[in-house]
Amino acid sequence: MTTRLVKPLQGAALLALSALLFSLMGVAIREVSVSVNNESVVFFRNLVGVLFFLPLILLRGVQPLKTTRLKSHLWRTTYGLAAMYCFFYAIAHLPLADAMLFTYSAPVFTPIIAWWWLKEPLTKRMLLTAGIGFIGVLLVAKPSAALLDSQALIGFAASILAAFAFVSIREMSDTEPAFRIVFYFSLFSALISAIPLTWAWQPMDQHELQLLLVIGLLATASQIIMSKAYGLAPPGLIGPFAYLAIVFAGVIAWLRWGETPDLTSLFGAALIFSASLLSITRRKRG
Numbered sequence: 584m585t586t587r588l589v590k591p592l593q594g595a596a597l598l599a600l601s602a603l604l605f606s607l608m609g610v611a612i613r614e615v616s617v618s619v620n621n622e623s624v625v626f627f628r629n630l631v632g633v634l635f636f637l638p639l640i641l642l643r644g645v646q647p648l649k650t651t652r653l654k655s656h657l658w659r660t661t662y663g664l665a666a667m668y669c670f671f672y673a674i675a676h677l678p679l680a681d682a683m684l685f686t687y688s689a690p691v692f693t694p695i696i697a698w699w700w701l702k703e704p705l706t707k708r709m710l711l712t713a714g715i716g717f718i719g720v721l722l723v724a725k726p727s728a729a730l731l732d733s734q735a736l737i738g739f740a741a742s743i744l745a746a747f748a749f750v751s752i753r754e755m756s757d758t759e760p761a762f763r764i765v766f767y768f769s770l771f772s773a774l775i776s777a778i779p780l781t782w783a784w785q786p787m788d789q790h791e792l793q794l795l796l797v798i799g800l801l802a803t804a805s806q807i808i809m810s811k812a813y814g815l816a817p818p819g820l821i822g823p824f825a826y827l828a829i830v831f832a833g834v835i836a837w838l839r840w841g842e843t844p845d846l847t848s849l850f851g852a853a854l855i856f857s858a859s860l861l862s863i864t865r866r867k868r869g
Contacts (some may be wrong), residue, residue, distance in 0.1 A: 658740045
């Protein structure tokens with residue numbers, strides 16, 4: 584069996600960058616979803632992801648994309664695409680903070696899933712840091728009454744499905760480079776998400792198409808970086824760094840809409856950073 588790399592510092596830094604790009608994508612999705620349906624947003628996000636790889640294929644051919652792990656890629660697509668539909672729906676129908684909260688609570692589940700699926704270590708310290716991070720998310724996001732709505736179940740589904748997707752990336756990382764994982768995810772997701780367009784297609788103007796292009800580019804870059812991050816370190820170890828997306832989203836909301844964080848949000852952000860740092864230092868103590 585091939586030994587997987589464990590480079591927590593590099594993995595954490597990459598996951599933080601991925602979280603930043605993903606939070607920017609969330610803002611763009613919120614804006615375009617005012618006039619564009621969920622089916623179209625998901626499809627174009629994946630289509631742009633496929634087109635993103637065309638220069639690579641033209642320059643290097645299909646050789647770098649050859650794989651013996653097609654089944655693993657299909658499972659990763661199943662979890663990831665289902666999570667994407669749920670997440671985009673949550674962004675369109677719930678307050679943005681609530682939707683982001685659901686999605687970035689995925690690291691709460693990743694250590695348990697990685698322990699069950701990959702037999703990676705699960706310690707009390709991992710559970711503690713995940714819990715601290717989740718409390719921080721709650722304080723920053725300050726979930727509204729929308730969490731009690733039935734639509735909230737879709738948000739919870741996005742969280743659990745995303746956790747399975749993260750662990751599936753780790754499962755493949757011993758043989759599959761990040762770009763290959765993202766390529767097959769984008770390709771399979773584009774093919775599958777094209778099916779609902781047969782009944783949900785709608786005309787779009789130039790501004791909407793530009794936003795969809797930006798969403799696709801941000802999502803693909805974020806996916807590649809995230810896949811690389813989970814290839815460098817176990818999800819249970821660096822997962823809390825995904826919480827930083829809540830902090831980034833708060834900063835973006837302040838810059839774009841003038842929303843000023845209160846003391847509760849700042850305290851929550853401090854807990855998120857603390858959990859992230861603890862997740863890195865625990866390896867040294869263990």
